Amino acid sequence: MESIRHKRWVKGSHFVITLSFLALSFSGFVILMSHPRLYWGEVGNDLTPALFELPISRNYHHGGWEKSEPFFKTANSPVSAGRTYDIFNQNGWGRSTHFLAAWFLVITGVIYLLAGFFSGHFRRNIWPRIKELKPGLLWHDLTDHFRKHISAENRSQYGLLQRCTYFGVIFFLLPLIALTGMTMSPAITAGYPFLTKMFFGVQSARTIHFFASVALILFLLVHIIMVVRSGFKRNILAITIGKQNGKKTDQQA
Numbered sequence: 001m002e003s004i005r006h007k008r009w010v011k012g013s014h015f016v017i018t019l020s021f022l023a024l025s026f027s028g029f030v031i032l033m034s035h036p037r038l039y040w041g042e043v044g045n046d047l048t049p050a051l052f053e054l055p056i057s058r059n060y061h062h063g064g065w066e067k068s069e070p071f072f073k074t075a076n077s078p079v080s081a082g083r084t085y086d087i088f089n090q091n092g093w094g095r096s097t098h099f100l101a102a103w104f105l106v107i108t109g110v111i112y113l114l115a116g117f118f119s120g121h122f123r124r125n126i127w128p129r130i131k132e133l134k135p136g137l138l139w140h141d142l143t144d145h146f147r148k149h150i151s152a153e154n155r156s157q158y159g160l161l162q163r164c165t166y167f168g169v170i171f172f173l174l175p176l177i178a179l180t181g182m183t184m185s186p187a188i189t190a191g192y193p194f195l196t197k198m199f200f201g202v203q204s205a206r207t208i209h210f211f212a213s214v215a216l217i218l219f220l221l222v223h224i225i226m227v228v229r230s231g232f233k234r235n236i237l238a239i240t241i242g243k244q245n246g247k248k249t250d251q252q253a
Helices: 008-034 091-119 121-126 135-147 160-183 186-191 194-198 202-229 232-239
Strands: none
Touching (some): 008 091, 008 202, 008 232, 091 121, 160 186, 160 194, 160 202, 186 194, 194 202
């Protein structure tokens, strides 16, 4: 069976992005526990209607508010109210960790994109051909993955479904999660206000950021399952020390 030996820049970026994403997922969950409500538009807080609320901490559906009071004597005046219960709040270290891990992900991702373009890695291994993008071919590849009918001669190459998935993650989900994350930063949107317009408001960007994160976590889980099913030891060796026998190709796990 042919084996894969990845280039060093692929291995290095894969390692850093994986660690960064794990740190982002954990710290992001902690941040979401502090305020498990998602909104659509420019503003949102505990006293405004939420798009939906997540039951992930004691801050969920608390209902513990004192009587609300308006700031001004106008119909559209913002209101204020004090909480009557002890909230879960770990925003300090969670936001700092999230922000630090995000920069590792963004910088490494940019390096990976530049190397992938200039080395021809994306053209050879990631971009699906137009003639391959047929519903019948995609369905056939999908059923083969479920039935584990992956021919030995193709295990050193990306399949059609695999390339389409990697293409979507690299060129859509990861840029989307980075841009929506930047939109939630007042310092960044002060210099680049078009971001809030692009994502229909800061709170809309936060909601899109959440769904993009869920999609990436699902991708990671499926990715791990496929790594195990297609040969865990062989795949781990390929993306780490790379000591395998057989013909070697330059691809990414």
